[in-house]
Amino acid sequence: MKKTLLAAGVAAIGLSLALASCGNPSDPKLNQTGGAPDLPGIKETLVPAMKISPPAGWNGETPTVPQGFTVSAFATDLKIPRQMLILPNGDVLVAEGRGGHAARLRPKDVIAGFIKKQGNTKISGGDRITLLRDADNDGVPELRSVLVENLDAPYGLAYVEGYLYVAEQGALTRFAFQPGQTGIATPGERVTVLPSRINHHWTKSLAASADGTRLYVGIGSNSNIGERGLAVEEERAVVWEIDRATGARRTIATGIRNPTALAIEPTTGLVWSVVNERDELGPQLVPDYLTQVRDGAFYGWPYSYWGRNLDPRVRPQNPDMVARAVKPDYALGSHVAALGLDFARDGGFGGAFADGAFIGMHGSWNREDPSGYKVAWVSFSGGRPVGRPVDFATGFLKDGEARGRPVGVAFDPTKRILLVADDLSNTVWRIAPSR
Amino acid sequence: MSIHELSGGWVRPLHRLLLAFPIGLFTFALFTDIAYLKTAEIQWTNFSAWLITGALVFGGIAGLFSIADFALGVRRRRCRRALVHLVALALAWVLGLVNAFKHSQDAWSSVGALGLTLSALCTLLVLVAGGIAYSARETL
Numbered sequence: 001m002k003k004t005l006l007a008a009g010v011a012a013i014g015l016s017l018a019l020a021s022c023g024n025p026s027d028p029k030l031n032q033t034g035g036a037p038d039l040p041g042i043k044e045t046l047v048p049a050m051k052i053s054p055p056a057g058w059n060g061e062t063p064t065v066p067q068g069f070t071v072s073a074f075a076t077d078l079k080i081p082r083q084m085l086i087l088p089n090g091d092v093l094v095a096e097g098r099g100g101h102a103a104r105l106r107p108k109d110v111i112a113g114f115i116k117k118q119g120n121t122k123i124s125g126g127d128r129i130t131l132l133r134d135a136d137n138d139g140v141p142e143l144r145s146v147l148v149e150n151l152d153a154p155y156g157l158a159y160v161e162g163y164l165y166v167a168e169q170g171a172l173t174r175f176a177f178q179p180g181q182t183g184i185a186t187p188g189e190r191v192t193v194l195p196s197r198i199n200h201h202w203t204k205s206l207a208a209s210a211d212g213t214r215l216y217v218g219i220g221s222n223s224n225i226g227e228r229g230l231a232v233e234e235e236r237a238v239v240w241e242i243d244r245a246t247g248a249r250r251t252i253a254t255g256i257r258n259p260t261a262l263a264i265e266p267t268t269g270l271v272w273s274v275v276n277e278r279d280e281l282g283p284q285l286v287p288d289y290l291t292q293v294r295d296g297a298f299y300g301w302p303y304s305y306w307g308r309n310l311d312p313r314v315r316p317q318n319p320d321m322v323a324r325a326v327k328p329d330y331a332l333g334s335h336v337a338a339l340g341l342d343f344a345r346d347g348g349f350g351g352a353f354a355d356g357a358f359i360g361m362h363g364s365w366n367r368e369d370p371s372g373y374k375v376a377w378v379s380f381s382g383g384r385p386v387g388r389p390v391d392f393a394t395g396f397l398k399d400g401e402a403r404g405r406p407v408g409v410a411f412d413p414t415k416r417i418l419l420v421a422d423d424l425s426n427t428v429w430r431i432a433p434s435r
Numbered sequence: 436m437s438i439h440e441l442s443g444g445w446v447r448p449l450h451r452l453l454l455a456f457p458i459g460l461f462t463f464a465l466f467t468d469i470a471y472l473k474t475a476e477i478q479w480t481n482f483s484a485w486l487i488t489g490a491l492v493f494g495g496i497a498g499l500f501s502i503a504d505f506a507l508g509v510r511r512r513r514c515r516r517a518l519v520h521l522v523a524l525a526l527a528w529v530l531g532l533v534n535a536f537k538h539s540q541d542a543w544s545s546v547g548a549l550g551l552t553l554s555a556l557c558t559l560l561v562l563v564a565g566g567i568a569y570s571a572r573e574t575l
Contacts, residue, residue, distance in 0.1 A: 044540060044544055046533065047536055048539075106539065224541050225541050225542055226542050227542045229478070313541050313544045
């Protein structure tokens with residue numbers, strides 16, 4: 001009988017070890033970027049990798065930028081800066097806030113929610129838009145004002161012909177506005193309601209078409225891969241096109257899990273998005289991506305990833321939809337959490353950074369070896385991405401601690417600067433060529 | 436000697452009340468697992484996750500009583516049933532913990548073949564542990 005007890009004890013210890021050793025290392029030889037990323041097999045673990053990089057201050061240091069560039073803090077003490085917009089007169093708008101009101105449905109939601117919170121700022125979201133004016137382009141704003149407040153988790157911003165469009169987490173709102181104004185007193189006008197039930201992925205990205213007649217809104221999925229039921233995924237994981245004159249909307253892309261930033265490619269006028277893909281299939285699945293948002297395209301979520309690679313977790317399966325799934329244009333790496341996208345325009349910074357896109361990568365949690373935590377550059381040629389991504393701003397992660405987490409990026413072709421919103425240190429960084 | 440004899444009579448009913456929870460909760464988690472696998476209706480696996488968590492909490496406390504009871508009675512001659520009870524309960528708890536992590540995976544992976552097997556094993560083991568405890572005359 002004592003042997004039985006011993007055996008049971010050994011079994012118990014063995015199982016605990018199996019649980020604890022959730023080590024699931026990445027293979028550095030895999031190429032996870034570009035048009036044809038290497039996709040390893042699915043590796044689900046009982047305990048998902050949750051590698052939170054604990055926040056640490058910058059302590060006077062700054063991100064690392066390429067030779068020939070300088071970086072400085074353009075604005076500090078913001079309240080969770082996310083996306084930015086550079087107005088025709090050069091003023092900078094910063095949307096600040098945090099949204100989402102997903103109920104905790106399982107013990108996991110309670111535990112994982114607590115753990116992920118350790119990697120975020122303790123500040124509460126501003127629910128406002130801050131205006132920064134640096135007319136002489138010396139890197140120090142002469143004016144800082146709160147343009148609008150009491151918003152509901154504002155994220156995407158666009159300006160078209162006398163209107164400032166703000167994608168809040170539950171509605172697209174517009175304000176009559178002329179560049180030069182430093183405050184808005186008139187109440188906003190609702191353009192359209194946006195899906196906001198649960199709002200697991202609450203950010204609503206926004207871009208205006210090149211001619212200003214249309215607005216594009218990115219709406220993220222309501223779950224990782226449908227674990228809240230597919231009924232709550234109606235009009236989620238989609239990109240809407242809204243006719244600015246009539247307010248009529250049309251869903252142009254579906255199955256696009258979390259399109260966190262939209263931007264217009266300047267040479268073609270086509271709309272592109274960075275998209276966050278699913279978690280818990282292993283450290284190197286699934287690559288987040290950069291893609292042209294093709295009219296009518298289905299990008300696979302939740303049934304499949306990177307084209308027709310089946311996600312076995314989704315039931316009932318849908319082979320017809322899987323057969324329709326298109327591959328995105330360009331992989332950015334798994335779990336990098338791409339949240340920012342802006343194109344260099346009018347020659348960009350010249351040299352290696354003349355034609356292409358800056359991409360803000362918030363950084364991973366679902367892998368042991370952190371990825372992202374930087375601003376990357378993807379070169380374009382003829383309106384298409386080419387080559388591998390290049391680091392543009394790094395140093396957000398140091399000695400396993402996160403000093404900052406990049407979100408939105410905004411390139412100003414007039415001043416030749418790139419702004420990077422950092423929602424961990426609540427800073428907007430300004431990167432400019434050294435003079 | 437057992438902890439039930441040591442106390443003023445309240446330990447035995449408390450121990451058995453606590454034990455009733457993992458018996459009911461593990462068993463129902465098996466039913467909700469089956470319901471999920473038959474319908475793919477997410478709410479069933481959400482139920483399973485909470486049922487298993489509850490079984491672990493109450494089963495864990497009941498297990499502490501069982502361990503104390505066994506440790507105090509180990510010198511007695513007829514402790515075999517207490518040992519089988521303890522081993523069954525401990526295994527149910529450990530497998531239940533694995534199952535709790537299994538149920539934290541998303542959608543179909545939260546149950547699947549492994550989750551269903553673990554739920555069935557937990558149910559079986561906790562029924563054995565309970566059967567012994569409830570039929571015991573002296574200890575437990």
